[in-house]
Structures are given as C-alpha cells and as structure tokens.
Amino acid sequence: MSKSYGGSDLAVRDLDLVIPTGSFMCLLGPSGCGKTTTLRMIAGLEQPSSGTIEVDGRVLDSVERGLYVPPEKRRMGLVFQNYALWPHLTVLGNTEFGLRMRKVPAAERRERAIEALRMVRVDDAMERYPAQLSGGQQQRVALARMLAINPSVLLLDEPLSNLDARLRLEMRAELKRIHEESGTTVVFVTHDQLEAMTMATDVAVMEAGRLQQVAPPMEMYHRPANRFVAEFVGSPPMNLPSGALAESLLRCAGAGSGVGVRPEALRLGDPEPGAWQEEAVVEAVLPAGSSWTVRLRVLDGELFALSFRELDVEAGQKVRVWARRGQVHVFDAEGVRV
Numbered sequence: 001m002s003k004s005y006g007g008s009d010l011a012v013r014d015l016d017l018v019i020p021t022g023s024f025m026c027l028l029g030p031s032g033c034g035k036t037t038t039l040r041m042i043a044g045l046e047q048p049s050s051g052t053i054e055v056d057g058r059v060l061d062s063v064e065r066g067l068y069v070p071p072e073k074r075r076m077g078l079v080f081q082n083y084a085l086w087p088h089l090t091v092l093g094n095t096e097f098g099l100r101m102r103k104v105p106a107a108e109r110r111e112r113a114i115e116a117l118r119m120v121r122v123d124d125a126m127e128r129y130p131a132q133l134s135g136g137q138q139q140r141v142a143l144a145r146m147l148a149i150n151p152s153v154l155l156l157d158e159p160l161s162n163l164d165a166r167l168r169l170e171m172r173a174e175l176k177r178i179h180e181e182s183g184t185t186v187v188f189v190t191h192d193q194l195e196a197m198t199m200a201t202d203v204a205v206m207e208a209g210r211l212q213q214v215a216p217p218m219e220m221y222h223r224p225a226n227r228f229v230a231e232f233v234g235s236p237p238m239n240l241p242s243g244a245l246a247e248s249l250l251r252c253a254g255a256g257s258g259v260g261v262r263p264e265a266l267r268l269g270d271p272e273p274g275a276w277q278e279e280a281v282v283e284a285v286l287p288a289g290s291s292w293t294v295r296l297r298v299l300d301g302e303l304f305a306l307s308f309r310e311l312d313v314e315a316g317q318k319v320r321v322w323a324r325r326g327q328v329h330v331f332d333a334e335g336v337r338v
C-alpha cells in the first residue's frame with residue numbers, strides 16, 4: 001500500500017509487509033519515515049491512497065475495490081504516546097470503559113477488566129484514580145484498557161517515550177511478558193533501535209516511506225540488508241570508513257564500494273591468522289563501567305572499538321587493531337550488503 005497526504009510526497013511508498021499472527025512487530029525508523037502513518041492505516045484512522053490491508057484473510061481496506069472498514073469494526077486496540085485515561089474514573093472504571101462501549105454485560109465486563117489489570121499487574125490499585133498513579137502504572141492501565149477488549153491486534157505508537165529510563169526498561173520487559181502471555185499480535189512503532197531489538201520478534205526498518213528490511217532482530221543486526229540498516233541498528237553505530245582505511249578493509253573482506261565493521265568486532269592485540277589488521281593509535285579511552293570504548297586513528301580515518309573486558313591501553317599508545325574477515329560488512333555502489 002501507499003499513502004500520500006493531500007497529493008503531496010508519498011509518506012509511505014509501496015509498503016509490502018506481512019505481520020505474522022502472534023508476532024511482536026516493531027516498525028523502526030527515524031522521525032518522519034512513515035511509521036505512524038502505517039500504524040494509523042492499519043487502525044483505520046487513515047485510508048491508504050492505493051493498495052490493500054488484510055487481517056486474517058479479511059480485507060479491511062481496498063482502494064481499488066472501494067472497500068473501507070471503520071476503526072471500531074477492526075477489533076484492534078490502539079495505545080498512543082499520550083495515553084489519556086479518564087480522570088474521573090477509577091482504574092477499574094477506565095479498564096471497563098471500552099467494554100461498556102461495546103455493551104458487554106456488567107459481570108463479564110468486570111471479570112475481563114480485572115483479568116487485564118492482573119496481567120499488567122495493577123490489580124492492587126483498581127479503586128484508585130489516574131492522578132494517584134505513577135507514570136508507569138498509568139501506562140499499564142492504558143494497556144489493560146486495550147487488552148480487556150481482547151483485540152486481535154494491539155497497536156502501540158511509542159507508548160514508552162514519556163517514561164524515564166528506568167521505567168522504560170521495566171516496561172519493555174513487561175510488554176514482552178504480556179505479549180508472550182496474551183499471544184496477541186503486537187505492532188509497535190518506535191524510533192529507538194534498542195527498544196525494537198529488545199522486544200520485537202520481527203523488526204521492519206523504514207526510511208523515507210520505504211521499507212528497508214524485515215527480519216528478526218538478531219538477523220537484522222548480523223546481516224543488515226543495506227548501509228542504512230547497518231548504521232541505524234546497533235549502538236554505538238557501525239564504523240563506516242572511507243578512503244585508505246576502507247580500501248584496507250576491502251582488500252581483506254572482498255570487492256565492493258563500501259565497508260562497515262561493528263565496534264565490538266574490532267579487537268586490539270595479536271591478530272588471528274587471516275584477519276584484517278592495521279596499526280592504530282589510541283586517541284581516547286572511554287570506560288563505561290561494564291564496557292570500554294576506544295577511539296582509534298587508523299591510516300587516514302578513525303574507528304570506534306568496543307570491548308566488554310577491561311582494556312589495558314591509554315591515549316597515545318600504538319596498538320594493532322584487527323577483525324575477523326567474516327565480521328567485515330561489504331556494500332555495493334547502491335549501499336546493498338554483498
């Protein structure tokens with residue numbers, strides 16, 4: 001499918017994406033790449049300009065056939081970044097709200113709401129009002145409200161971005177658990193590659209409205225389809241040198257127009273036979289407690305190396321830097337990984 005707003009440039013271009021039932025699919029990409037637009041089309045809040053959307057063999061949108069199913073008939077739950085809870089309703093009241101709208105009888109409503117609250121672990125605060133909850137608890141209630149309606153697909157648009165780092169980490173683990181427990185298909189929009197890597201069963205990377213790659217996180221990490229994905233996924237980002245340093249790497253790794261090597265693939269010291277290697281000067285050592293990042297000057301360029309063991313080097317020191325051949329990524333002139 002594609003989407004253009006009012007005839008302007010395409011916000012989403014020829015997106016062809018299959019989201020397996022029960023998967024946790026992260027739509028990942030920089031701001032403005034079309035993630036939210038994609039999610040809103042799945043929800044039925046926007047209509048595609050061309051193409052179709054199908055869930056379980058049921059066509060929800062088909063521009064060509066003039067078909068459009070409104071949001072409330074899609075059995076999807078949508079949670080935004082700003083998950084407004086009703087301030088005058090208790091946690092239980094908020095969680096029951098969607099079921100009330102769907103005219104579910106009172107007893108069943110209560111039972112389903114309590115079950116959802118138990119799943120997100122705020123069942124001990126059912127009688128409280130949103131103002132009496134922490135940010136993380138409010139977020140959980142917003143989730144419970146969606147889980148209670150038993151959606152076939154749960155759509156989440158950066159739901160963790162308003163939380164502090166500690167809570168975000170906790171909620172990532174929680175979301176993962178809730179997904180595994182509920183078996184619901186989740187589509188999660190984020191620009192945070194770590195969020196995508198840690199939670200998703202599948203990641204779809206987008207850039208400028210175009211899908212770049214769909215793969216399980218570790219596959220995306222080890223075999224990025226192109227330069228964009230290689231640079232976007234991973235922290236610190238992949239080294240993508242040019243000039244003589246790139247040529248040195250290419251001489252070892254194979255023919256291509258571009259080359260990349262992840263910081264953690266670079267080692268210091270005696271190289272293994274057959275490895276790529278060069279002499280380097282340590283420019284800076286950046287210890288971070290559990291890891292060490294080193295900036296190296298190599299030929300006409302620089303490389304960041306990352307180690308999870310303490311490095312016994314200091315600035316100004318000469319060292320040998322090396323990497324296994326198989327860990328050097330080669331790209332062709334179009335930036336596609338060879």
Ligand SMILES: Nc1ncnc2c1ncn2[C@@H]1O[C@H](COP(=O)(O)OP(=O)(O)OP(=O)(O)O)[C@@H](O)[C@H]1O
Pocket residue numbers: 005011029030031032033034035036037038191
């Ligand atoms: N309602 C709208 N009207 C016109 N243009 C829009 C509208 N919504 C989004 N766009 C444009 O469509 C493109 C994709 O936007 P979208 O919000 O889908 O990106 P995104 O990847 O979710 O970004 P972000 O992470 O910043 O939310 C952008 O160029 C944006 O300016």
